[in-house]
Amino acid sequence: MTVNLLKKLIMTNEYELPCDEVHFLVDQYAEMKLRGDDVEGLMPMVKHHLDMCRDCLEEYEALVAALEFEENL
Ligand SMILES: [Zn+2]
Structure with missing residues (x-):
């Protein structure tokens, strides 16, 4: 997935993902969220x-839990 494609997906607000x-994006979304980035502004879709x-949502929550676990190792 290229950055341009990613941007297009994220910027096109009428388009339901x-x-x-979402499977492609949710890893990045979870990482950005944990870094403290404004994911709701950056990836509103x-x-x-x-x-x-x-x-x-369940996949996202599992990812966040896994990332938090790794951070605490
Ligand atoms: Zn879904």
């Missing part, structure tokens, strides 16, 4: 999807 694209999609 499908779950498989992912945020919007996570608010609506239980499956992706």
Whole structure:
């Protein structure tokens, strides 16, 4: 996935991200969130999807838990 494609996906607000694209982005989203980046401003589509999609939200929460666990090792 190129940065340009990523930007296009993130910037196109009318476009609903499908779950498989959220799968690509959710790692990065979780890492940015843990770094303290403004993910809701930077990746509003992912945020919007996570608010609506239980499956992706669970994946995101599992990722955050895994990343926090690694940080605490
Ligand atoms: Zn989803």
